[in-house]
Amino acid sequence: MIGEGIQSTNQRKHSYVQDRVEVGFFTDPSVCIGCKACEVACKEWNQVPDDGFTWSGNSYDNTGHLGASTWRHVMFLEQDRQKGNQVTGPMGLTPQSEDPFRWVFLSDVCKHCEEAGCLEACPTGSIVRTEVGSVLVQNDVCNGCGYCVVSCPFGVIDRRPEPLHDAGGAFKCTFCYDRQKSGLVPACAKVCPTESIVFGRLDDLRARGAERVQQLQQSGYGDAQLYDPTETSVRGIHAFFLILGEPEAYGLPPKPQVPTIYLKSAWTSAFATAIASVIAALLAFAFFS
């Protein structure tokens, strides 16, 4: 909890990897101040190369989207809606018009799905599930086939282009597995000044998230909800979010599905085509030769 100081799960040492405890991130935009310390900490600790300084023109977000060299991404939403009970002044020139306006910041990250599309798709076994339930890409095994890229329902993982360091392989958030093995907290959670990113046991965080949603709804944030697709084939995510408003506004898919659910029908069609082709060939030679 905020104010716990070194007692907070974001700061104290842990043994989740040794104890094989499911961990997670709970990211709460209602306390995010958009400082991007998580982005910087992630890049510095993981030595992720800079992928260009471009001015997007989209609010204060010049990061753009998650990718091979962006594992934390702070979103800046500008919406014509009210934030909780906050009193907003008019934006236009006409004093009588009501122009509610709010800014929402949310630090996006790999969701570490329960049923991960990238992990299922990987043909080299480079992507694995760790003891703490996170999804990890083993960089030295990945040969850069690119199949995980189209298999992620959240558009997180990507192949790193030339001329960046370690180009050609697929990269995404590691959940700071290296740090976790040593009992340390992931870099982004460690540096978050408002504990908008909370790291901890997944069951604790889920309880905390539900509590926070209730708290916010009572204080006038009618559109606060948890984003954790447990109802779809993804079966829940380890890095879940509290969001204000609809998931679409955050570029989050409303009903993400793990692509393996399409395999059965696609293979059935493939086998039927294979059999039909063989029969067609045999019939053609039997009757026309």
Added chain:
Amino acid sequence: MTSDSPSEKRLEELREQAWKDGVVPGKGVDVAGGPIPRKPGYYGQAVVKPPVWTWEIPLYFFIGGTGGMSAVIASAAFSFHHLDLARAALWLAAAGAILSPILLIMDLGRPRLFINMLRVFKPQSAMSMGVWILVLFSACAVPGLIALELLALHLFTGAMDQLLNIAAGILTFGSAFFGTLLATYTGVLIGATAIPAWFLHRLLLPIHFGTAGLGSAAALLELLGHRIAALNALGYYAAAVESVLLIWLSIDKHGVADRAIHEHGSGWLIRIGEILTGPLALVFRLFSFVPFAAISFLIGALVSRFGWIAVGKVSGSDPESVFAAERL
């Protein structure tokens, strides 16, 4: 810009309103990145990632599909004692078996780590299954061709010749078995992904890729001089199936979710490909312009493979398609 153009008139209006009312209300226009951007999703950013694959992959779909289905024709020809045709078809299959891995390795981000594909066998990954199908296809098609060629040379007699005949038969049928899978699994590969325009057509894709492979194999053999009725019949079959798929695609529309198939340059590639492989090839065959039918089908099959990868790039970059597909 003349002084009576609409934009100048609008400025005049604004000036008059400012003069009259002392204030001009209005939110102006939505500039890119201005407050309250109206782009879909999060600033119009892609929700899923479009494929990173370049020209090697669609070309591999074409060559692998043609090679794989050539092995089917080789088997049928072998069964009905058309040894020359079987040899020619297995040459195509072996060429496909050699070119396909080269194209696949070229497209990898780290080609030297290609061998890591062979450290796992993973039924839930269409890519892994595809690699094994290709490996086994190559392992049958190349030695199968050698056996057939030795057989054709009549080097041996008696028991040895019998043995060679059996080996050639087994390897040819083996390459046909894995060849049919090689030609069709590519539809599963892109059909079982998070790209809306692909997974919405996961039933159509294997049928299209497999049949385009069969038609291409027959067309290529016809162009190589094997103008026999059986290949013409297969050409009819493939063109007829492709014509049906063209109708299927134009009926089975999912609006915004699969608009990449019907709009943009990607939509045109699909349309051109389907018309060349379907109705046009059919009409050429009806008028006995067999070489034209063959060329039309081959070009169409190639264009359509590039079209489907282009569809993936357009559809994957379109956040509205992803939202629409999930709301279906």
